[in-house]
Amino acid sequence: MHIGYITPEYPHPEVSHAAGIATSIKNLANSLVKQGVRVTVFVYHQSKDAVIEAEGVTLHLIKKQSFKFLTWYYYRKLVNRYVNTIVKQEQIHLLEAPDWTGITAFMQFKVPLVIRFHGSDAYFCKLEGRKQKFKNFVFEKLALQKAKAYIAPTSYAGEETAKIFGLKRNNIKTIHYGLDLDRFVNTHPEQFQPKTLLYIGTIIRKKGVLELAEVFNRLIDKDPNAQLLLIGGDSGDIKTGSTSTYALMQSLFSETAKSKVNYLGKIPYSEVQEHIKNAHVCTFPSFAETLGMVTIESMALQKPVVNTSLGWAQELIDDEVNGYLIYPKDTAAYAKKIITLFEDKALCLKLGQAARKKVELNFDIQKQVKKNIDYYQSLLL
Template sequence: MHIAYLTPEYPHEKISNGGGMGTSIKNLVEALVELGHEVTVFVYGQAVDAVFVDHKITFHLIAQKKYQLGGFYFYRKHIEKYINMNKGSIELLEAPDWTGITAFMNLQLPLIIRFHGSDTYFCHIEKRAQKFKNKFFEKKAVSRANAFIAPTNFAGEKSMELFNLPKDKLKIIHYGLELEKFNNTHPDTYEKYRLLNIGTLIRKKGVFQLIETFNKLVEIEPKSTLVFIGADSGDVQTGSTSTWELMKEKMTTNAAARISYLGKIPYNEVQGQIKKAHVCVFPSLAETLGMVTIESMALKKAVVNTDIGWAQDLIDHGVDGFMYHPDDIDSYVTTISRLFNNRELVKELGENATQTIQNKFDIKKNALENIDYYKLVLNL
């Protein structure tokens, strides 16, 4: 097949944005190419227009354009025109739900939308008001899709419900990892008492709950350290331009002395940071799956995770990780302290976690699921 993906991000040195969604697309695209399929990636919102081929993948960078009025409409029409002009032998286009980028587009290709996490979904999960414009764009975009894919049951079913879409058009296919790239040959080697959190510093990731957790933990385990990795962001609730600055205000003196913020680091350095961690902790309030959770599990790490909805597809509580609501601070403190002092439990969780990833999140298996579904949508 020849499949195309429309995305605002993709981890590549020539592309300006890369995040969890981009990583999941990259993993899938590379697996499809390995299976012999042809792939084109259209990346919008870029600094310049460019076309290049890398690892048998054709990339089209579509520069961001500015308009005096109606940019939300005219830029989408520009993307539409570009894709239609360059569709060649492409049989199907997949696009994300975020911002309803395909709203107003009349594409000359069947369209599948993958629920990476729309503004509609996140506003509902976080119980915050949504701008009418965002809801309108996303609703219009999904109304034009032929079918839908979601990475977890919760994210898929909730998205279909919010957009009032027929559930028979939904397929659940987990994100996947290239497992051969996730090897931890020395899982017993790590920095004792080191906690790690990876992700954009934003309220919905549970960063304030994690600070509260660490404030208590450091009083119990004074040798504890906490490392944050990820880009800083503004805070919608307060209007602050820096969530990190707000986080610092919540730290006790003892906690602040034991917390490090490394900022956003190159993707190829993240694994090393995961391997150094004693425990990885992700108390997120809003995700569709959470790539960093499955990456940490693949590297045989003990993970203490959120328990909200989507997490039920990832972890069997007490077997291959632990799950608690982000507001259940005491359970996080108790469990992390227990892991700090039980080397065998850390090892057991890590071994079980890796087995779970091999069984459910192998990108080679998941790529085949995607192809089967694409063919079903196309009636092939």
């Protein structure tokens, strides 16, 4: 079997951008290769055209181009032609694409197309309670209508997307993202930097970072030794028009809290693990995710996680068993739970061990890759 992935991002030095979608695709692609499946990845909106071999996966970088008019249409057609050429040459059996902005709208393929719900613009707009551009909704719906089937990383993401676009739920298969657990090992979970709270993700309103600022103010009031480490790129803010959400966070921090915040910005993915291992507690107070890779990565490394209580997170964490689920706007309860963890090392280790077991059970890529292969094969019958 030969599977092709169409994506705007992938973790590789020659690729201009890589985030959660990229990580999940690479984890799956590498595991498919180990199972004897050929994998080709088409990465669009790149700075150059190139073909690269990476860990058994063939990457086709497709240069971003502009046209005199209707660039959104003609660039899609350019990508479509290129993908179809390689599909025919390399005998690719099935293609998969993300739902975000409906990249495959106006595209036609000779092989089945599966769309994975990494998170459409419509999905995030609904969760954030903001209005979506009509054009984006049309593109995403057109793309979904042309797909043969769909994969959702959580049942919640699948159900919400089905509601938004009027999809038949029996065409949606829930398959969680997976981790190569051999690469996520914490041999000394008892060793960490005390009172360090870690957040990883884009600094953007929908991730709950403004609420996190208030949570940290409360932490500092109770424990002046607390520290907050932030990792991730800054982003503009849709609501206020600010070019920097981190600047908005800074305006919310108390003077005492501000001196205890360390913002690293974007760092290489290879360095993130050490920061997770070093953290006392990891927190992800998001209002909009489909799953949240950093949550399961932190759990795999045996960290106590205080997470959002919203839909998708309930499929990752069993509250008070292998982590905590709290609504981000309840900043008092959020801070109280983190303080409890800061003051109880034994509880942290207990939750961390249970978190690792949860990931081994539900998010091991060796189990998830077989589910993906079985589903792909069912679509080729």
